[in-house]
Amino acid sequence: MRKAKVLRKIVFVAAVLTFALSRTASAHHSGAAYDMDYPQTLEGTVKTVNWTNPHITFVIEPDAKDGKPAETLVFEVSSPGVLTRSGWTKHSLQPGDHAVFHYAPLRDGRPGGFLMKVTLPDGKELSFSFSPTEQ
Amino acid sequence: MSVVSRAWAAPPDLDGVWLPDVKDQKRQEKENVPPWMPAVQPQIAHLAAEEKAGRPFLVLSHCLPHGMPSWMVITHNAFEWLTTPGRITLLGEVDGNRMRRIYTDGRPHPEDPDPTLHGHSIGHWEGDVLTVDTTAVAPQAYVAISEAVGVPNDGDMRIVERFHLAAANVLHDDLEITAPKVLTGPWKTTRIFRRYPDRHYEITEGECEQGDLVTGKDQFGNDIFVSHPQNPDGSVRTAK
DSSP states (O other): OHHHHHHHHOOOOGGGHHHHHHOOOOSOOOGGGBOTTSOEEEEEEEEEEEOOSSOOEEEEEEOOOTTOOOOOEEEEOOOHHHHHHTTOOTTSSOTTOEEEEEEEEBTTOOSEEEEEEEEOTTSOEEOOOSSGGGO | OOOOOGGGSOOOOOOEEEEEOHHHHHHHHHHSOOOBOTTTHHHHHHHHHHHHTTOOOOTTTTOOOOOTTHHHHHOOSOEEEEEETTEEEEEESSSTTOEEEEEOSSOOOOSSOOOBSSOEEEEEEETTEEEEEEEOBOTTSEEESSSSSEEEOOSOOEEEEEEEEEETTEEEEEEEEEOTTTBSSOEEEEEEEEOOGGGTOOOOOOOGGGGGEEEEEOTTOOEEEEEOOOOSSSOOOOOO
């Protein structure tokens, strides 16, 4: 199962968490590195918000299961301009926020993906589109 | 005697923030393919295969502006159209210095231009249509159909655009791209942009390089950006 494969490959990176938390995408690029055909969902807590160009990234700590140590994933999403026009602000997701994350995983199995939608505890959903007719 | 001719009518107001129709861009990736030269076709086929395999070539990985014509053709971000006497300025979003100046004061192209990523653009109104001629584009500027598929124009490119309103807030940019080093003939494509006055959209500052930096302090305690070392974990960077 793809999810299991992805999770297996997640490395516990506490020792280098600083690197993992602060590294962001370089330049904007095709989304082909993400597998849109296998959307995944996980619940977790926001560790870091990189509200920056060219693409925003969030570092997420999935909910611990079966006593396993926390593992982090990096979710990339579109740019501050596109998200702002889609109704987000830099405060929409903050460190410590718990939510359900819907994402397309990286094809190479590294711990990350392209964030498609976030469902907050109150049921509110955060997503984005390039033009408002798609919202 | 009062004579009102079309030539004296005020051109349409195109000022505002315009959002690209990305869905139509995607449609044209398949349905309006440039006439690539035979020597270029294997490159394009390879790039398309790499993208399909999840290893996209990164046309925009260098933090340079898209350049022309890619800015108009493949951008996912908004631009702001500003009309001032003698020139029209397009301000882009993301990637520093994404800016086009279209001179409308009647000047010609320079005789000995310094090629730039956006080239040198001169425009004039023909009724409700702004015709723009662009030359002096740097040979490194891509002719691209997506963020993963495109080739440098390799020089001598000329772009003729016809900007016009298809509806009150729908802008069409009819492009005719002549790139004799990579195309067998002119490539014609129309790119669609929309504005939403009621939403009061703004373009945001977007410095691509910030993606490679983190905030920090210098030895005096000043707030600065510092380079961040590449790391194998947590990075969403894809290899070029």
